Structures are given as structure tokens and as C-alpha cells.
Amino acid sequence: MSFGPARMGFGLFVPEFRSAFSISTSAVGFVSSLGFLGFFLGLIAAQTLLMRLGPRLPILSGLFAATFGMIIVALATNTYILAIGVFLATSSAGFAWTPFNDAVHRTVNDAQRPAALSMISTGTGVGIAAAGAAALALVLTGLSWRVCWTLFAIASCVVLLGNRAALRGIGKARHGRPPDAWKELLDFAALPLYAVAFAYGANSAVYIAFAADHLVGGGGVPGLPTAATPALLFISYGVFGLAALGTGRAKAALGLPMLLRLIMLAGAASVALVAVLPPTWGGLVLSAGLQGLHVMMTSAVLAFWSDRLFPTLPSLSFTAALLATATGNVIGPAVAGVVSDAFGAEAMFLGTALLPAITAAAMLDRVVHERPVRIAGPEHE
Known part of the structure; x- marks a missing residue:
């Protein structure tokens, strides 16, 4: 619910929101x-x-926010x-x-942890x-988008109640984090991660x-109502993303630097395809599929x-990585919207593709660190 309808729902319905609110x-x-x-x-x-x-409490708080937010939408x-x-x-x-992820670190051994973390991420x-x-x-x-968001809110409420029952009895963290833990996360070895x-x-x-809205503006794909284009895009995105359940095995086979190069290039290609390919079934599915793999595998x-670099700070180090992700989340669309109005959507998509492409080029073996960073303090958070 959190990373599906709650996080992706706005992009899924941008064409409808444009029409309803003249955005x-x-x-x-x-x-x-x-x-x-x-x-x-x-x-x-x-x-x-x-x-x-x-x-x-944070999980239930998040599901409450999802439910209430969907009702407002x-x-x-x-x-x-x-x-x-x-x-x-x-x-x-x-x-x-x-x-x-904190619960996984508490209950799953080191050998099985990458697969468990991949499962949580990819279940999205x-x-x-x-x-x-x-x-x-x-x-x-022919029903209204408001009906869909109402159904999302109802589903989120059901998931809230389910998690409330399933998480009953889960205890508090048993250890404190070391002093200045946030400062410890600024270790040079973690810069490629961020x-x-x-x-x-x-x-x-x-x-x-922007991808779904751009494809709708181009007339959609042949044989499908134009308004259904965003749905096809996100279905393909989600289904192909499930292949990332094998991320742990891919990392073991390829090594982390090569895996990072490939998934960053997949993200770059996905965005570039929106700009350069005409709206076709093949182009849409390929672009959405590559984006799904990029998002879920990353x-x-x-x-x-992050768990490998900072084994004594599992949840805090992952939060730091996600804060870097969220910073890109916040800056990216705002800048892209302005660029699109000034130079056109194609220039905006191609410019966006440069960022993961440059990151892939910079992923040299010597800059990708996996060895644990030594931190003074308790054994666990």
C-alpha cells in the first residue's frame, strides 16, 4: 500500500488531475x-x-497517513x-x-538477509x-478516478488493521545507538552509496x-483507450519489478559494482525511451519494465x-541511504517540471537520463566499498 497506490498513485492519475484541476x-x-x-x-x-x-508504531502511523491522505485526494x-x-x-x-528492515536485521541471519531485504523491497x-x-x-x-482513490483508502484501512494485529507483541529496540551515530555515517566509504x-x-x-502523462499526450498506444495508458505503464512497471527478487543472487554472481552499473543503465534507458520512442506497446512495456527493474533492484x-557497510547501525544507515533517495525524489520532479516547460518534455527526459548514466560510468570497482565500517559503540542499535 505504501509504495504502491500511496506513493505511485499521483503519477498514475496525473492526466485525470490535469483535467480536473487544470494543473x-x-x-x-x-x-x-x-x-x-x-x-x-x-x-x-x-x-x-x-x-x-x-x-x-511507525508502521501503523504510516498506514494511517496513507489512509487519511487517500481520503483527502x-x-x-x-x-x-x-x-x-x-x-x-x-x-x-x-x-x-x-x-x-529493522525487523529483518533482528531475526534473519547474515546469509539469508539479502534475500529477505530484496523480498521486502520487491514486494512493492x-x-x-x-x-x-x-x-x-x-x-x-467509465468510473471516476475518485472511486479508485476511495477504494485505495478502504484497502489501506484494511491493511492498517491487519498490521495492527500482526505486529502485536513486537518489542522495542533493545540497544541504544552509539553517540554521534549520524556523524559516523558520513564515512568516505559510504559516499558511493549515497x-x-x-x-x-x-x-x-x-x-x-511525468512518463504516463507524456505518453497520454502522445496519443497512447494503438488498440487501447488513451486514458488506459497510465494503467498499462504501471502494471508493466510492477510486474517486471518482481524480477528483482533475484537481486541477492545477481549480486553474488556479478559483484556489486557490475550490478550497480547495469541497474543504473536500466534506469537511464527507461527514461530516455519515453523521449525517443513513439508510443507503442513494445516501447511502453520496455520502458516501464526497465524502470521497474531499476527501482526494485536499487x-x-x-x-x-547499507547493512553491510554499517552492521552495527542497520536501520539508521538504511535511513541515511533513503534520505539521499528522498532528496533526489524532492529535487528531481520540481526541476524537471520547470525544464519541461522551458525546453520541452523530450529535453527533460533526456537530461534526467544523464544522471543515472553518469552514475553508472562512475561505478568503478575501487570506489564501491562493501567492507564494514568500524564504529565505536554497542554491538546493535
Whole structure:
């Protein structure tokens, strides 16, 4: 729910929001960036709650924010109310992710941890594909987008109640973190981690905000109602992203530097294809599939890479990586919207593709560190 409808829903329905509220491309970028600012703040709040009270409260807080935010979107009468709803809904992703990874670190051994973290990250694909399928069903039946967001809110409430029951009895963190732990995370060995996270955040946020709307503006794909184009895009995004369940095995086979190069190039190619290919089934599915792989595999890599670098600070180090991602999320769409209005959508997409492409070129073996960073303090957070 958090990384499916709550986080992706705005991009999925941008064409409908444009029509309902007369939103410009720049405004689309700023609303999307505001939503990702909610993600950024949710990460900080989740880390604070996690350290003091354990994972249950931040997860439930995130699902409450998702439910309430989706209700606001469903009832929105103008762009400002819409933006508030998007902000709250997207913040849920920040609340939910780190606490689940903290639970993995507590309960799963080192050998199985990359696979477990990949599973958590990649399970997002189910939510994205389901959101796309719901949007497609509504297009084919002629129902309003408000109905879809109402259904999202109901589903989120059900998930909230389910997690409330499932997480009962989960205890608080048993250890404090070492003094100046945030400062310890600025170790030089972690800089490539943060660079990858930032590039991934900017690239994925621009794609989420603008790709579907651009393809709709181009007339959609042959044989499908134009309004159904975003649904097909996000279904493909989610389904192909499930292949990232094999991220741990891919890392073992290729090594981290090569894996990073490939997934960054996949992200670059995905965004560039939106600009250069005419709207076709093959082009849409290829672009969305590459983006799904890029997002899900990078998410999994950030989880086990940060855990490997800072094994004594598992949740805090992952939060730091996600804050770098969220910074890219916030900056990317806002800048892209302005660039699109000034120079055109094609220039904006191609410019965005340069960021992960340059990151891939910089991923030399000698700059990608995996050895644990030595930190003084308790054995665990």
C-alpha cells in the first residue's frame, strides 16, 4: 500500500488531475516533489519512533497517513487540497520501510538477509501492478478516478488493521545507538552509496511524475483507450519489478559494482525511451519494465549495501541511504517540471537520463566499498 497506490498513485492519475484541476507541468512537478518531501519527513519520524518505541508504531502511523491522505485526494476540490493528500499518502512510504528492515536485521541471519531485504523491497511491485490494474478497470468501466482513490483508502484501512494485529507483541529496540551515530555515517566509504541513492531517487521520481502523462499526450498506444495508458505503464512497471527478487543472487554472481552499473543503465534507458520512442506497446512495456527493474533492484541493493557497510547501525544507515533517495525524489520532479516547460518534455527526459548514466560510468570497482565500517559503540542499535 505504501509504495504502491500511496506513493505511485499521483503519477498514475496525473492526466485525470490535469483535467480536473487544470494543473500545469510545473505544478505537477511541485506537487510530486511535495509528496516526496512527505516521504523524506516520514523517514526521519520513523527512525525516531523506531529507536524509542520499536517498529509497530511507525508502521501503523504510516498506514494511517496513507489512509487519511487517500481520503483527502478522493475528496479534493482544488490543487492545494490534492497536494495535502498526496503529501500525507506518500509520507507513508517513509514511515513503513525502515521498521520492516529493522525487523529483518533482528531475526534473519547474515546469509539469508539479502534475500529477505530484496523480498521486502520487491514486494512493492505487487502494489504498483494492483494499482495499475484498478485504474485500468475504472477506465474500462467509465468510473471516476475518485472511486479508485476511495477504494485505495478502504484497502489501506484494511491493511492498517491487519498490521495492527500482526505486529502485536513486537518489542522495542533493545540497544541504544552509539553517540554521534549520524556523524559516523558520513564515512568516505559510504559516499558511493549515497550517490547511487540520490541518482535513483531523482530518476525514479521524474519517471513516476511525468512518463504516463507524456505518453497520454502522445496519443497512447494503438488498440487501447488513451486514458488506459497510465494503467498499462504501471502494471508493466510492477510486474517486471518482481524480477528483482533475484537481486541477492545477481549480486553474488556479478559483484556489486557490475550490478550497480547495469541497474543504473536500466534506469537511464527507461527514461530516455519515453523521449525517443513513439508510443507503442513494445516501447511502453520496455520502458516501464526497465524502470521497474531499476527501482526494485536499487531499493534492494540500498538495503543490503547499507547493512553491510554499517552492521552495527542497520536501520539508521538504511535511513541515511533513503534520505539521499528522498532528496533526489524532492529535487528531481520540481526541476524537471520547470525544464519541461522551458525546453520541452523530450529535453527533460533526456537530461534526467544523464544522471543515472553518469552514475553508472562512475561505478568503478575501487570506489564501491562493501567492507564494514568500524564504529565505536554497542554491538546493535
